[in-house]
Amino acid sequence: MFRPLSIFIGTRYTRAKRRNRFVSFISMTSMIGLALGVLAMIVVLSVMNGFQREMSSRILGMVPHATIVGVNPISDWQPVAAAALKNPEVTAAVPFTEMEGMLSYKGAMQPIQISGIDPAQEGKVSIVAQHIVQGQLENLQPGEFGVVIGEITARRFRLNVGDKLTLIVPEISSAPGGITPRMQRLNVVGVFKVGAELDGSMALIHVADAAHMLHWQPNQVQSVRLAVKDLYAAPKVSADIATALGAAYKADDWTHTQGSLFSAMKMEKTMIGLLLLMIVAVAAFNIIATLIMVVNDKGADIAILRTIGATPRQIMAIFMVQGTVIGVVGTLIGGVLGVIAALNVSELVGWVERVTGQHIFSSDVYFVSNLPSELQGGDVLLICSAGFVLSFLATIYPAYRAAKIEPAYALRYS
Numbered sequence: 001m002f003r004p005l006s007i008f009i010g011t012r013y014t015r016a017k018r019r020n021r022f023v024s025f026i027s028m029t030s031m032i033g034l035a036l037g038v039l040a041m042i043v044v045l046s047v048m049n050g051f052q053r054e055m056s057s058r059i060l061g062m063v064p065h066a067t068i069v070g071v072n073p074i075s076d077w078q079p080v081a082a083a084a085l086k087n088p089e090v091t092a093a094v095p096f097t098e099m100e101g102m103l104s105y106k107g108a109m110q111p112i113q114i115s116g117i118d119p120a121q122e123g124k125v126s127i128v129a130q131h132i133v134q135g136q137l138e139n140l141q142p143g144e145f146g147v148v149i150g151e152i153t154a155r156r157f158r159l160n161v162g163d164k165l166t167l168i169v170p171e172i173s174s175a176p177g178g179i180t181p182r183m184q185r186l187n188v189v190g191v192f193k194v195g196a197e198l199d200g201s202m203a204l205i206h207v208a209d210a211a212h213m214l215h216w217q218p219n220q221v222q223s224v225r226l227a228v229k230d231l232y233a234a235p236k237v238s239a240d241i242a243t244a245l246g247a248a249y250k251a252d253d254w255t256h257t258q259g260s261l262f263s264a265m266k267m268e269k270t271m272i273g274l275l276l277l278m279i280v281a282v283a284a285f286n287i288i289a290t291l292i293m294v295v296n297d298k299g300a301d302i303a304i305l306r307t308i309g310a311t312p313r314q315i316m317a318i319f320m321v322q323g324t325v326i327g328v329v330g331t332l333i334g335g336v337l338g339v340i341a342a343l344n345v346s347e348l349v350g351w352v353e354r355v356t357g358q359h360i361f362s363s364d365v366y367f368v369s370n371l372p373s374e375l376q377g378g379d380v381l382l383i384c385s386a387g388f389v390l391s392f393l394a395t396i397y398p399a400y401r402a403a404k405i406e407p408a409y410a411l412r413y414s
Contacts, residue, residue: 327391
């Protein structure tokens with residue numbers, strides 16, 4: 001089979017046992033370093049993808065994807081829900097009321113975000129029912145002023161089902177200050193744990209009880225909560241629905257309340273990816289030192305090739321092929337090992353915990369009790385492409401130096 005001279009000699013130099021063992025050692029370490037850098041990038045970015053997936057499913061499974069908020073309390077929410085469900089992106093629409101206040105228990109206080117829900121329909125738009133650890137969501141009955149609190153709140157106040165606490169909400173009044181506190185005694189009927197900050201900042205009451213506390217009619221609600229197929233389409237979907245309903249309604253969505261968190265997570269992934277790319281770059285540019293030593297070792301061979309007719313371009317191509325082969329092999333090895341490690345990192349961490357008897361991710365400290373991982377093909381392709389490109393760029397200078405060697409000079413001093 002015909003092969004160009006540059007490819008034939010370049011691959012032969014890569015396979016051959018060189019006289020200079022040190023050059024072979026440096027070449028091998030360059031390949032290993034590149035493989036380790038690619039492996040580390042794939043594993044770390046996959047773990048970050050896993051954490052982002054976990055946080056997205058837990059936080060966005062609890063907070064509204066979007067809401068259609070009435071300028072005034074909505075007396076009949078069903079027509080609004082029916083209009084919203086006409087949009088093919090909307091999967092569910094339920095009544096919803098939201099307010100902020102303070103929880104008080106035996107002199108201790110904490111801020112809280114109260115969500116007024118209909119327990120019978122909440123499962124259409126929320127995962128809270130799947131994460132109840134004490135009591136039941138159905139225990140929220142109108143007029144009984146029950147509350148379902150998060151596990152962090154329950155632990156902070158040392159509360160259990162059946163305990164009572166006080167909710168303090170601000171109320172506009174004619175008093176000199178303009179606002180007076182309104183207090184409502186609540187009975188703890190359940191505790192949820194989703195493994196996120198919401199366990200300490202969110203509580204649920206019945207939507208009719210929320211209306212009572214706001215001095216509305218029992219059937220009045222603040223908004224209609226929507227669940228959408230594509231989370232990133234929520235702003236446009238909710239805005240379109242609110243526009244179609246008229247000026248009496250406005251749209252809100254998760255990007256206003258949780259957008260900064262997910263933007264920070266995305267930026268964190270980008271910055272860590274760039275830092276890990278420096279490891280790949282260092283390993284790739286070790287190829288420069290390897291090829292320079294190879295060029296010095298092969299000075300006489302270069303001179304002989306030049307005298308029998310090889311052009312400077314062919315000489316340059318020989319060493320570019322050799323360096324590129326080192327980079328490609330190192331990147332492919334790192335890519336394969338990285339994919340295997342990313343797919344099994346959770347099992348590996350579990351095995352380490354069983355062997356050592358220590359919990360790396362304790363559920364008492366962290367929001368997750370295992371190391372999540374989500375391998376994305378785009379990340380693998382991008383990392384491997386970066387390894388290939390950096391390896392190729394690292395070959396240009398040594399190959400250029402080899403092409404500039406004068407045959408007579410090389411033969412004289414070889």
